[in-house]
Amino acid sequence: MGEGIAVSADIRSKSRKGLLQYTRIVLDPPIMKITMASCDCEGYTFRGHCWYIETLKQLVVSDERVREEVMKAKEELMRTEEDIAS
Numbered sequence: 001m002g003e004g005i006a007v008s009a010d011i012r013s014k015s016r017k018g019l020l021q022y023t024r025i026v027l028d029p030p031i032m033k034i035t036m037a038s039c040d041c042e043g044y045t046f047r048g049h050c051w052y053i054e055t056l057k058q059l060v061v062s063d064e065r066v067r068e069e070v071m072k073a074k075e076e077l078m079r080t081e082e083d084i085a086s
């Protein structure tokens with residue numbers, strides 16, 4: 001299994017003005033399951049769960065531009081795996 005598809009974004013903080021929270025998730029291509037998530041905000045650090053990661057997950061399913069990029073990365077990844085197999 002490869003690295004998966006990494007999606008990252010700087011998400012505007014809803015509690016602190018002017019703060020951008022760097023958030024990253026890694027998706028496993030066949031089923032697009034999240035295999036890794038990282039965010040250095042307090043919520044994630046203490047609870048292992050936070051609003052930023054939820055927002056990023058939502059972006060992947062609802063934002064056309066983000067989804068397109070994910071799909072492109074997915075195709076490329078599948079192609080690479082085929083090349084290795086043949």
Ligand SMILES: [Zn+2]
Nearest residue numbers: 039041044050
């Ligand atoms: Zn967070």
